[in-house]
Amino acid sequence: MIERKVDALLAVVGLVLFAIIYGLIEADVIGPFWKLNIIIICINVIMSVSLNLINGYTGQFSLGHAGFMAVGAYVSVVLTAKLHLPFAVAILVAAIAAGFVGFLIGIPTLRLNGDYLAIATLGLCEIIRIVIMNINYVGGAAGFTGIPHYTTFTWAFLVMLATLFFIKNFVNSAHGRACIAIRENEIAAEAMGVKIVNYKVLAFTLGAAFAGVAGALFAHSFYILMPGTFSFLQSFNYLIMVVLGGLGSITGSIAGAFVVTGISAALAGVPEFRMIIYSIILILLMFYRPQGLFGYVEITNLPLFRYLKNISPEAKKAMGIDTEDSGKGGKA
Amino acid sequence: MAESILKCSNVSIVFGGLTAVDDFNMYINEGELIGLIGPNGAGKTTAFNLLTGVYAPTSGTIEFCGENVTGMKPSDITARGMARTFQNIRLFSELSVLDNVKIAFHKHIRYNLLEAALRIGRYMEDEIRTDIEAHKLLKIFGLDDLAGETAKNLPYGAQRRLEIARALATGPKLLLLDEPAAGMNPQETQDLMNLIAWLRKEFKMTILLIEHDMSLVMGICERIYVLEYGKTIAMGGPAEIQKDPHVIRAYLGGDD
């Protein structure tokens, strides 16, 4: 099937990229500073693509993504550092926990629209942070220490790849189309039989769950975890990645995470100018490219991929799928 | 006599003191083509919004296929087989024409989240079926050549047709069309009316049609309801309606 060809091609590209970077790290061409930054880019890609699911695809304005990351980070370190469970279990539980918190927060707040939802999610995620700060079991405001250093490049990259595939397939399915319909026109979506509350909550829960995964990876990249890391300013950062890359584009989220993390790392040498230059770049980008680098466009829509994806009825016929048979046409 | 598929009894809605629809009674039998007409602001669209669940009535009940659907959500009513178009076109404007129709197949999709994410199980089968069905519908409405076009870039008449195609994709028993010919030229209007008549024959569809222009519905509707200021002032066949003194007064202005 054609879509699977594209999938396979993307998987090969991903794994080749993985092999190259892995080789460069092993050969010490990429030093520890850039290695850490590559891991951070992978984590940020997970954050931005999952926020894009909520903000870009479903059109709900969430401004509290760092809060879900915090839930995932703290749940996972409790599991590994205190209960000595394997990392994979910690990531999975972190996803479930953050997803559950997202679900609980989503049910009441997703009734709100636009800026009200933005400010409510921002507030809720600040509450999450303040609550964590007041739990002594996880170190309170001083931070959680003694975290095993589990997040390797391999973990970060492969989890990122899995996340990308999951979200890509989701947004290209009927469930994803339902979310996009909500973004485009809520009233029409509902008239087409889309249960809008369910799909908003679903997108929010999935987004939060992946933020939890990113949180688990993030927590195990360092030896200490501070609640202050997950303030609303951090949420702004992820929002910037999504908007900079382009709302409603997975390619854009990857590019956004890459550019923002890259600029940050590249300017690390001039700390006093770092944020000044960053903010000017941000403002100029909004002036000259408000739709972001890849607004609503995917790299797979470029001519090379379009050739592969062409699923007109003629193409189907050529592949032996009978277009006239309305019932079961699939020969996958 | 055929079964009534829609029946609303004593439906009223009040918006902050204004009774937009007052004691509305209507029945539609299977296979009928019914018109709902009235001057601007008579409450026609509000009546549609009540039937499709956008508003919950202040009082009264709405029965659809023998089931009480009063106060149900629009998505649940659509799932039971009622579909509509919008007077002020509400397409998914940034999406392709094809995707607009695909979204409307929502209730026929059987695969779950996991099957979607991993592209296994019923995913491929459902997606291919959706694709084929969507193309078929577009062909009926003469939109198959525009399948890849972004909906907002379509000419106005094509946008109206796409709205109807999209409503049909939900697989309705009853189709509600809210001024489908608004803004069309006479030729386009005529083509559309022929299309509606054909659809009805081909799909055995029951249709409720809102029109502002009275002459338009006279030719194709079996029965017509006339609203004015939220009240039903007349109901009957085209010939009766044309002679009804209340209707003439409402449309032409009277001396009372």
Added chain:
Amino acid sequence: MDFFNVFVQQIINGVSLGSIYALIALGYTMVYGIIKLINFAHGDIYMVGAYVSFFAVTMANMSIVPALLISMVVTALLGMLVERLAYAPLRHAPRISVLITAIGMSFLLEYGSMYFVSPTPRTFPEVMGNLAYNIGGFVINGQQLLIFAITTILMIILTYVVQKTKVGQAMRAVSFDTETAQLMGINANRIINFTFGIGSALAAAGGVLVGVYYNSIDPLMGIMPGLKAFVAAVFGGIGSIPGAMAGGIMLGVIEALVSGFISSTFRDAAAFAILILVLLFRPSGIFGKAVREKV
């Protein structure tokens, strides 16, 4: 001290803090009312206001009232400049890009100030001496009196400007319907710019008063109060001027009561919890009006 005494004392503290929130919230609410932008840089304008008066007092040896006035004028100009440079060119861009620009502007003001005035906190000079009044067992200090006085005066002036002057009428018209206002011959761009000016001047006053009250200012001081002031604006009903005043003061009082009776670590959480409750049960705020989409 018994419960009642703590309660009244916290109310006094809360009203002082809340007055400052109210001054910042006014700018948020006016700007939101007119161009539907959450101006995240507004909290940083307030910080700049505090710094301007700090330099006026310490380097030019001014007394507090002239320093306050200078600071209001300078920040009004800064606010108008920011609007002209950063927001006006994006008047027809998607709202999210304007929001991101506002976030960028906020970073620019924070880190730009940090570069020029250094990140270390400064001690704001004592301007009120050790003035303190004991009224029936409750202490009101000089700083608090100054806050009450200045806030009251500014709010009276603002109400007068918005309700009675021609420019205020134009502001209300643009906020109600920009396009129609333009058709009536109002220069909407100028009115929007003017609104930023007024909002910034009020925020600057808030900044100066915070400097006087807490004696300490730093380049990142605007982040939290800015956010809280937005909460206050939502609380009162965004777009409503009396709402911002009431919302600010109520938020200050609630925070003071939470600090006094529960724990100051939960002070910020309380503010956000209230925000969420208000949004869920009365999203249009105390003074706002609900709107519904026409189908």
